[in-house]
Amino acid sequence: AQTVTQSQPEMSVQEAETVTLxxxxxxxxxxxxxxxxxxxxxxxMILVIRQEAYKQQNATENRFSVNFQKAAKSFSLKISDxxxxxxxxxxxAFMKGRDDKIIFGKGxxxxxxx
Amino acid sequence: xxxxxxxxxxxxxxxxxxxxFRCDPISEHNRLYWYxxxxxxxxxxxxxxxxxxxxxxxxxxxxxxxxxxPKGSFSTLEIQRTEQGDSAMYLCASSPPVVSRxxxxxxxxxxxxxxx
Numbered sequence: 001a002q003t004v005t006q007s008q009p010e011m012s013v014q015e016a017e018t019v020t021l022x023x024x025x026x027x028x029x030x031x032x033x034x035x036x037x038x039x040x041x042x043x044x045m046i047l048v049i050r051q052e053a054y055k056q057q058n059a060t061e062n063r064f065s066v067n068f069q070k071a072a073k074s075f076s077l078k079i080s081d082x083x084x085x086x087x088x089x090x091x092x093a094f095m096k097g098r099d100d101k102i103i104f105g106k107g108x109x110x111x112x113x114x
Numbered sequence: 115x116x117x118x119x120x121x122x123x124x125x126x127x128x129x130x131x132x133x134x135f136r137c138d139p140i141s142e143h144n145r146l147y148w149y150x151x152x153x154x155x156x157x158x159x160x161x162x163x164x165x166x167x168x169x170x171x172x173x174x175x176x177x178x179x180x181x182x183x184p185k186g187s188f189s190t191l192e193i194q195r196t197e198q199g200d201s202a203m204y205l206c207a208s209s210p211p212v213v214s215r216x217x218x219x220x221x222x223x224x225x226x227x228x229x230x
Contacts, residue, residue: 099169105156106155
């Protein structure tokens with residue numbers, strides 16, 4: 001069974017700094033999908049960024065980028081120039097195939113300090 | 115497109131009562147997921163549908179939980195004989211067909227259940 005591990009329960013950084021959230025996963029599949037979701041306080045979950053395992057190039061979305069290390073089964077999220085609005089729970093997620101379920105990690109609570 | 119809609123947003127019930135939640139997915143999304151989330155934790159998979167077919171149900175889910183998706187549109191999640199441990203946020207998500215460019219799930223705002 002696939003598992004997703006986020007080893008940082010909580011992090012705090014100053015506004016405008018860069019922060020990296022860690023995620024590791026376990027799977028025997030060769031192709032799969034990885035996601036980072038953001039859940040602001042009392043608000044719904046939204047997608048931050050996604051990565052398809054067969055693509056070697058790391059995904060980027062504006063200030064958000066990932067470091068995907070397939071051999072190490074690592075998928076970290078880097079937030080550059082952090083903003084107060086980035087304060088949220090961040091969940092790493094794994095999907096085996098496009099018609100499969102999504103498995104989430106336990107999350108990292110990120111605080112951006114003014 | 116109004117996004118994934120869940121009803122009710124909040125539900126308080128007495129232990130032992132039955133409750134039913136509804137989820138309306140984004141139109142043309144053929145996959146629909148149910149998750150349970152407790153405070154400070156990640157979403158825990160409960161079950162998911164492709165069209166009207168229930169493809170998988172979590173082994174952690176007791177027989178008191180049942181979900182349906184008649185006609186492959188909206189879905190309902192019913193909890194029978196509720197227990198205090200059922201108190202949680204119940205999240206619904208939908209995702210487009212496999213042939214779509216998008217792969218991710220889109221989430222609703224959730225139904226917060228409190229069992230007293």
